[in-house]
Amino acid sequence: MDELLVVEGLRKFFATSRGIVRAVQDVSFAIHPGETFGLVGESGSGKSTVAYMVMGMYRPTGGRILFKGQDITMPHARRPLVLKKELQIVFQDPGSSLNPRRSVREILELPLRVHHLVDRRKLRERVEELLNIVELPPDYAEKYPRALGGGEKQMVAIARALATEPSLLVLDEPTSALDVSIQAKIINTLVRIQKERRLGYLFITHDLSLMRNIAHRVAIMYLGRIMELAPAQVFFERPLHPYTQMLLSSIPVISEEEERLKPAKIVSTGEIPSPVNLPPGCVFHPRCREAREVCRREEPGMREVEVGHLVRCHLYGA
Amino acid sequence: MPDVLLDVQDLVVHFQVYGGYLKVLDGVTLQVRHQERVGLVGETGCGKTTTMKTIMGILPKPPGVVRGGRILFKGRDVLSMRPPELEHLRRSGISMIFQDPTAALNPVFTVGEQLEDAIRYALGKRDHASVREVALSALQNVALPDPPRILESYPVQLSGGMRQRVCIALALACPKELLIADEPGTSLDVTIQDQILRLIHRLAEERKMAVILISHSLGVIREWTERVYVMYAGTIVEEAKTGELFARPLHPYTEALMRCVPKLTGTGIAEGIPGRIPDYFDPPSGCRFHPRCPHRMDICRQRKPQLFPVDRGHRVACFLFGRDSHG
Amino acid sequence: MRRTRIGRWWYKFSRNPLSVVGLIIVVGVVFCAVFAPWVAPYPEHAGPYVNYREANQPPSLAHPFGTDIFGRDVLSRVFFAFRSSLLMGIVVLSIVVPVGVTLGLLAGYFKESWIDILIMRITDIFLSVPPLILALAITSVLKPNLTNAMIAVSVMWWPWYTRLVYGMATSLRNEYFVQSAELIGASKFHILFREILPNCVSTILTKMTLDMGWVILIGAALSFVGLGEQPPKPALGTMVADGAKYLPEYWWISVFPGLAIMLIVLGFNLLGDGIGDLFSLEEA
Numbered sequence: 024m025d026e027l028l029v030v031e032g033l034r035k036f037f038a039t040s041r042g043i044v045r046a047v048q049d050v051s052f053a054i055h056p057g058e059t060f061g062l063v064g065e066s067g068s069g070k071s072t073v074a075y076m077v078m079g080m081y082r083p084t085g086g087r088i089l090f091k092g093q094d095i096t097m098p099h100a101r102r103p104l105v106l107k108k109e110l111q112i113v114f115q116d117p118g119s120s121l122n123p124r125r126s127v128r129e130i131l132e133l134p135l136r137v138h139h140l141v142d143r144r145k146l147r148e149r150v151e152e153l154l155n156i157v158e159l160p161p162d163y164a165e166k167y168p169r170a171l172g173g174g175e176k177q178m179v180a181i182a183r184a185l186a187t188e189p190s191l192l193v194l195d196e197p198t199s200a201l202d203v204s205i206q207a208k209i210i211n212t213l214v215r216i217q218k219e220r221r222l223g224y225l226f227i228t229h230d231l232s233l234m235r236n237i238a239h240r241v242a243i244m245y246l247g248r249i250m251e252l253a254p255a256q257v258f259f260e261r262p263l264h265p266y267t268q269m270l271l272s273s274i275p276v277i278s279e280e281e282e283r284l285k286p287a288k289i290v291s292t293g294e295i296p297s298p299v300n301l302p303p304g305c306v307f308h309p310r311c312r313e314a315r316e317v318c319r320r321e322e323p324g325m326r327e328v329e330v331g332h333l334v335r336c337h338l339y340g341a
Numbered sequence: 342m343p344d345v346l347l348d349v350q351d352l353v354v355h356f357q358v359y360g361g362y363l364k365v366l367d368g369v370t371l372q373v374r375h376q377e378r379v380g381l382v383g384e385t386g387c388g389k390t391t392t393m394k395t396i397m398g399i400l401p402k403p404p405g406v407v408r409g410g411r412i413l414f415k416g417r418d419v420l421s422m423r424p425p426e427l428e429h430l431r432r433s434g435i436s437m438i439f440q441d442p443t444a445a446l447n448p449v450f451t452v453g454e455q456l457e458d459a460i461r462y463a464l465g466k467r468d469h470a471s472v473r474e475v476a477l478s479a480l481q482n483v484a485l486p487d488p489p490r491i492l493e494s495y496p497v498q499l500s501g502g503m504r505q506r507v508c509i510a511l512a513l514a515c516p517k518e519l520l521i522a523d524e525p526g527t528s529l530d531v532t533i534q535d536q537i538l539r540l541i542h543r544l545a546e547e548r549k550m551a552v553i554l555i556s557h558s559l560g561v562i563r564e565w566t567e568r569v570y571v572m573y574a575g576t577i578v579e580e581a582k583t584g585e586l587f588a589r590p591l592h593p594y595t596e597a598l599m600r601c602v603p604k605l606t607g608t609g610i611a612e613g614i615p616g617r618i619p620d621y622f623d624p625p626s627g628c629r630f631h632p633r634c635p636h637r638m639d640i641c642r643q644r645k646p647q648l649f650p651v652d653r654g655h656r657v658a659c660f661l662f663g664r665d666s667h668g
Numbered sequence: 669m670r671r672t673r674i675g676r677w678w679y680k681f682s683r684n685p686l687s688v689v690g691l692i693i694v695v696g697v698v699f700c701a702v703f704a705p706w707v708a709p710y711p712e713h714a715g716p717y718v719n720y721r722e723a724n725q726p727p728s729l730a731h732p733f734g735t736d737i738f739g740r741d742v743l744s745r746v747f748f749a750f751r752s753s754l755l756m757g758i759v760v761l762s763i764v765v766p767v768g769v770t771l772g773l774l775a776g777y778f779k780e781s782w783i784d785i786l787i788m789r790i791t792d793i794f795l796s797v798p799p800l801i802l803a804l805a806i807t808s809v810l811k812p813n814l815t816n817a818m819i820a821v822s823v824m825w826w827p828w829y830t831r832l833v834y835g836m837a838t839s840l841r842n843e844y845f846v847q848s849a850e851l852i853g854a855s856k857f858h859i860l861f862r863e864i865l866p867n868c869v870s871t872i873l874t875k876m877t878l879d880m881g882w883v884i885l886i887g888a889a890l891s892f893v894g895l896g897e898q899p900p901k902p903a904l905g906t907m908v909a910d911g912a913k914y915l916p917e918y919w920w921i922s923v924f925p926g927l928a929i930m931l932i933v934l935g936f937n938l939l940g941d942g943i944g945d946l947f948s949l950e951e952a
Contacts, residue, residue, distance in 0.1 A: 065530040066501075078851060099851060107853040120844040124866035134852045172617060173385070183848070202384035202557055207601035208613030229531065232560075232603040236610050259605065273535045274605070275560025277587055281605040290539075291532040295500075359679035360671040 027091060027191050027223040028054040028077065034085035035072050035247075042299045046072045048247040050086070051325075054191065057217065059224040061238030061255070063231060065270075067298050068244040070227045074193045077225060078112050090191070108138055111184035115196035117176035121168040127154075127179055128164040134186040153182040157212055174205030178212070185216065191223040199228065210237055231274050232281075235259050240331070243267050246298055246306040249325065253332040262286065263334045265311045305337065313338060345413075346519060346551050347373040347396070347435075352410035354388075354395055356621075357403060363621040365391050367575040367629065368410070370648065373519065373551050378542075380566030380583065381555045384598075386618050388575040389555050393521050395420075397437055398427040414519075432463050436512040440524035442504035446496040452507050453492030456480070456514065463515035479510040483540060502526075502533040506540065513544065520545065521553045538565050559602055563587050568654070571595050574619050574629040580648060581655040591657045593634045628659070636661055680946050687942025693935030701750035708744035716900045724918050734920035736911065742920060746928050749902040753932065756818055756887040756896075757880040763822045765876060768829025769868070773860045775830065776837025788834065791827040799824045800889060807895040814903075817896040821886055825879075832875060836868045870947030877943050881936030888929050904929050 035047040047069040054060045062070045075081045077088060079099030088096045095106060114120040121130055131150045135141055141149045151161045157178040168176055177197060184192055194213070198206035214237065217224060228234055234241055235255060242252040243266065251264040262268050269289040276282055291310060296302060302309050308318040315337065323337045354366040366388050373379050383389050394400045396412055398419055412419040414434060422430065439445045447455060456476045461467070464475065473492075480488035483506040496504055505526060512520065522541055526534030542565060545552045554566050562569055562583065569586050571579040571594065579592040590596045600611035616633035619625055625632050631641040640660050648656040649663030657663075682688050705711045709731075719739035727734045733742035775787040794802075806820035840846060841864065849863050884904075890896040891905030899906060904925045911921030 122845040
């Protein structure tokens with residue numbers, strides 16, 4: 024199989040003064056070249072933690088991460104330089120992912136220098152090429168981040184991530200802080216680049232409508248676990264897990280057509296529980312209107328209900 | 342025709358900077374009637390917050406300077422109010438809740454201390470017992486569980502959603518006629534944001550309050566407002582009843598914006614709008630949107646369009662839909 | 669009106685008129701120090717010069733600050749004294765800043781490692797000794813002269829920069845742009861000096877400007893007790909000490925050098941405020 028990234032049984036616990044935070048529990052999925060795998064969920068779901076483990080920013084407490092068949096379940100500092108070229112990340116807040124005291128040129132030259140990708144004379148040219156890929160004019164190289172708008176900063180962050188010609192890009196809420204017209208431009212650019220280079224994307228967002236238009240397969244997380252995983256169309260048209268249905272029913276949409284696609288409105292009550300005090304049994308049961316006796320006692324496992332469609336819910340006999 | 346509560350007429354606001362002025366607001370005109378829920382939609386930098394701050398009288402005066410226009414609240418011009426009148430305005434007229442509830446609450450005081458402070462100021466009550474009673478009922482009104490515990494808590498101990506509710510309680514400690522909600526719940530999860538918007542809606546009904554809901558999310562505007570203003574680069578470009586705007590967006594900017602919103606139908610996202618938001622230091626002549634507009638004509642460069650009426654309550658600031666008296 | 673980079677800086681700086689006052693004072697002091705042989709009315713009075721007939725003259729047109737017990741023009745000596753004051757400030761900071769900042773960067777970035785513990789405990793030890801006592805102790809062990817005074821002040825001053833940068837480095841290392849650099853595989857040297865340090869420069873520069881005034885003051889305190897620049901070379905602290913015996917009769921011998929010290933410290937303080945404003949990231 025030509026999987027780019029395989030994640031098996033990934034776990035991450037943090038020891039804090041208030042107890043053990045089980046941020047991620049039993050997460051498994053795979054990403055293929057040219058595919059966008061979407062990870063969606065509310066705050067505290069653990070989606071960013073998964074991304075950080077893939078990048079090596081956190082050390083997993085359990086489970087394995089395989090990249091092109093190689094085991095890379097190790098902290099970032101231990102990874103070979105060659106591997107650092109292959110996986111890159113784009114963070115959520117463009118304001119803090121670019122050093123305000125460095126020019127765009129210096130920011131883009133860094134990965135080129137570190138990995139000795141071009142010799143000195145060609146540096147200037149290559150920086151221009153990178154700016155071109157994200158459709159920014161070459162004179163932006165001399166600018167500093169504060170002169171750029173949020174969307175432009177994010178474009179620079181993307182150009183920087185592409186500088187090392189990676190095979191997999193992790194995108195952690197790349198457009199959440201941006202206006203919708205700027206988001207549109209960035210998403211279109213990302214899709215174009217993916218097609219041109221057969222890149223794999225691990226795309227994280229809480230915006231379900233956005234996910235619908237960019238992901239090939241989607242997984243929804245709640246309190247550290249994947250609750251449902253399916254190809255995008257199936258996920259949105261036939262959601263099985265009550266949590267998926269609840270989220271889908273509360274997204275604001277702008278047309279009647281879309282309203283009809285949403286499941287019937289499920290009003291969410293109460294707060295999202297803290298990952299320190301996890302409910303027993305199925306972690307979603309306190310907010311689930313389908314909760315039964317077994318849900319309070321036993322945690323359901325992942326079950327493949329149809330090809331490529333997995334659910335973690337007692338309703339489906341897990 | 343119901344009375345107009347707030348009438349902003351042709352508001353022009355500049356900011357003084359090195360070498361000149363940022364001509365941020367270029368003639369903003371909008372109205373809110375009693376008990377109406379009005380939406381203001383626009384992207385970052387379009388001047389929504391500047392407009393609201395000027396309405397509330399909290400625009401920092403240097404560098405901000407009001408160059409023209411009037412803001413009539415119940416017939417009185419806010420711009421010519423003295424500090425005592427402005428205080429009265431904020432005490433019982435208009436209140437505002439901000440986007441980031443964490444930044445709006447003082448981290449070193451408990452919720453109780455901040456709330457009781459606001460109540461003492463707003464209602465002029467002195468004795469501890471009645472102030473506490475009002476505080477407890479204010480927290481109950483925003484559906485916070487266990488109000489006595491919340492009063493003892495510090496903001497950092499509460500979740501984002503609860504903090505936003507506390508901010509709402511603070512804003513409405515005393516009855517107000519108009520609530521300005523600036524991107525409420527934007528920094529929170531979508532289910533929590535939904536709860537917050539629902540709460541605002543209920544309170545507006547119960548207290549017969551008008552609401553200006555500011556958001557860059559078209560979906561939120563569509564669900565929670567009756568009438569909408571679309572703002573671009575310091576001007577209102579379109580005004581309509583909410584249903585009408587989404588069924589028939591007329592201004593090229595509004596249209597482009599709607600096409601950029603990702604749809605649940607999965608039909609893809611438009612390419613975005615070419616160009617950038619204008620440099621307020623040296624804004625485009627005539628219609629501020631013309632450099633980015635696919636339908637621009639010569640006149641768009643030369644003159645600024647007024648809001649031309651197209652239908653009942655539907656007005657568009659675009660020469661495609663009308664000519665002014667010179668045209 | 670053309671908007672230039674310098675113009676923008678001046679706009680930010682001059683928002684507060686006091687900063688401009690500070691700049692004028694500092695430029696004035698530097699000018700007098702550098703061009704002392706030409707602007708001082710009696711440059712030879714700065715060396716060994718004696719003229720008892722002119723001794724103890726009150727301020728007049730010929731001698732705006734009066735003359736001292738040896739008949740030397742106080743104004744000229746003050747100008748020349750500026751030289752040792754400024755020299756002390758410059759030399760001390762040139763040593764203290766590179767050392768203190770580098771240690772702070774290392775300790776802050778490698779927080780909770782042995783590097784952090786070692787550096788910060790040593791810093792704590794130095795900071796626990798009252799500064800003036802330390803300076804006095806060192807200079808009294810070594811021969812009293814300007815060089816040793818500079819060494820003494822340097823030894824007690826570096827920890828402040830380490831502390832300052834330590835705090836900044838510990839929070840900056842968690843910023844996304846630093847993590848990005850790490851994820852790209854940049855060397856530790858690059859991260860410390862090209863990513864973190866540039867974000868500390870504005871605070872460091874502001875502190876350096878303020879420190880010029882304080883180092884000069886400590887230097888004057890040392891020379892007041894005879895541990896700095898030795899006579900007959902003029903130093904502000906020494907001049908105050910010499911004239912102290914003759915207060916209040918020949919008040920000008922102490923008072924004008926004292927006012928000069930005050931002016932220098934004031935000037936650098938006001939300028940330091942302005943430098944802080946200049947670096948604020950808000951757009952003009």
